[in-house]
Amino acid sequence: MSTARAKPGGLWNGLSLSHKRVVWAWTFLAVPILFYSVIRFWPTLQAIGLSFTNWNLMRPASFVGLENYTRLVQDPLFWQVFRNTFLYLIIGTPISLLISFAIAYYLDRVRFMHGFIRALYFLPFLTTAAAMAWVWRWFYQPVPIGVINGFLTWAGLPQQPFLRSTTQALPAILAPAIWAGLGFQVIIFIAGLRAIPTSYYEAARIDGVSEFAILRRITLPLLKPTLVFLIVFSSIGFLRIFDQVYNINFNDPGGPLNTTKPLVMMIYQTAFKSFDMGYAAAQTVVLFAILLAVSLIQLRVLKDR
């Protein structure tokens, strides 16, 4: 339609071009916003409401105030799980970033079969976490079927309990989780490395700066946006770790003795094994707060740049 011939009194025609743009933008945004409100935000609010009740599926929910939260604070399992979750985070994130950076740094310089090697690193990322966990579970078995213990006994070393140990189980679960995420991080790091203008390196080399100094003074500072993205991304990943843990110790998930149980699994078990929905909702609210805090802190770091 032509604007010139339209009635001057129409509401739409009364709008300026920039206003029209805003209306159009909101019209298109309305769909995802509505979707997110119904699918994400509304249930989130409901979960917060639920955390103040004692709903257990079978009986109608009744308000219990902060009882679920006080119970949580007094629950030794919660603190154990809390500790485990942060262990996944503070061991997993730095180690995975260190390894993936080292791989990306050197892979970036390799020309021979570069694409093939990169694909090999990326392959585990494509594998289903559940399938991987089941395979690794068998790797960790005692003899005669466990590959790692088979090697140890062949070398004359004592067997290791791995998943059947309260100290070794968490690192043993973390190893495949790190390995699985490596490919993705390597790709992002390589992209970040390629984005640094080569002229900086050329200038530094002409000035005779050492390789280590180049890494410290040029590469790492210019890589900061990539680094922050990966830190936030992998932190959230490790804070939410579930499928690896659940599948690698299928018969006693989070065991032995809860030493590998992350917060997400405690929520799952409280809600869908014990049907203690109110208590599970309270745990979810705590997890939400943790994720929010961690993300905000990391965004703050990003802002400082």
Place this chain on the structure above:
Amino acid sequence: MRLRKMLAGLAFGVGVLAANAASAVEIEYWQYVFETRVKAMDQLIQKFQAANPGITVKHTTFPYAEYQTKVAAAVTAGQGPDVVQLFYGWVDGFIAGKLIQPLPKDAFPHDKIQAEFFPIVKAMERGGEYYGLPTAVRSLALFYNKKLFQAAGLDPNKPPQNLQEFLAAAEKTVKRDSAGNIISEGFTLDMAGQDHQWWREVLIRQNGGVPYTDNDRKVAYDSDAGLKALQFYTDLQTKQKVGLMGFMDEAQAAFKGGLAAMTIDGTFRLGAFSSIKGFEWGVTELPADANGMRSNYASYFANAITSRVQGEKLEASKKFLTYISSPEAMELWLQVVGELPARRSAAMTEKNLSNPIYGPFLKGLDYAHTTMFVDEAAQRQTAIDMVNRVLLQNQDLKASLAEAAKAEQAIIDRAAK
């Protein structure tokens, strides 16, 4: 005049319609998805409908994981099934949530239930009312690998009958490498499997104790009997070294793989073990104690009538529930699903008892106990953790037992609130 005729005609029409509606009642039956169970129920429904032309039964199934949630949501909303299947351990929750109603005494007289069903049906009784009846029940038995028995110089047709013989057989059949690592188990240790039931309802009783008192609302195993039972169990790994917790990941895998001479498992494992090709296996009753005392753990899914069913639907539901807990239905269930009949007369037939596989399970039913779990997963976890504290952290048996009793009591108390 004409109007009157029309009215009469209308009234007649309505009457016929109502009569038709009355003679064609549809009731809905819910259970979880398990291929053979669904197949068996379809056959039962077909037979029931042929015998009761006025009633149709709609059969609805859900994956096990979401089953309880769906039942609770639907019944509370006034929809869903008329007759529903539930695990015996859920009955308290279902009653508290007003999801099911007591079985009407006219169709299900208590004296008949008590006389004809196995005593474990007591677990469906609350406050003098029965809330459901099972079609089939499950019990435990000792599975043994005849090939490994023979290789160890044991008679493959004479499985151990008491704990002493059991220990001897385990010690003879276990194989270790030069470093002392087990490469084939004498007996599988798997607390996450059925061993916690064995410990709770069998070993504790054989040591002169009871696992619980007060209708399973008070934990009673923090006792000398509980300690001896725990000691017996953990000694299998620490002293006799005939098994290793976590060997081949789980008990059934070790047994299926031919790397375990004995394992304790239930009727529900028969399907998985029937595919074993590499060796012949046998079943025998759980070992008796030195005095010949035996015990067993039995569990079952029961069928109940939901709370809002009334009138003709209630009458139809009563008929249907009567049929699916009849000896005929149990016979069919045994053939199709492989689960044991819940009625003594249907179970303890000459034919069933002499069956080398069903026989030992059936004999176990006669002296079986049923733990009244309030939260089976959580209570099982306390038993798993109790053994793990001893095996992995070298905790003192007595301390670990006391800790388990305390944790389990807390779970029970919380559920009673």
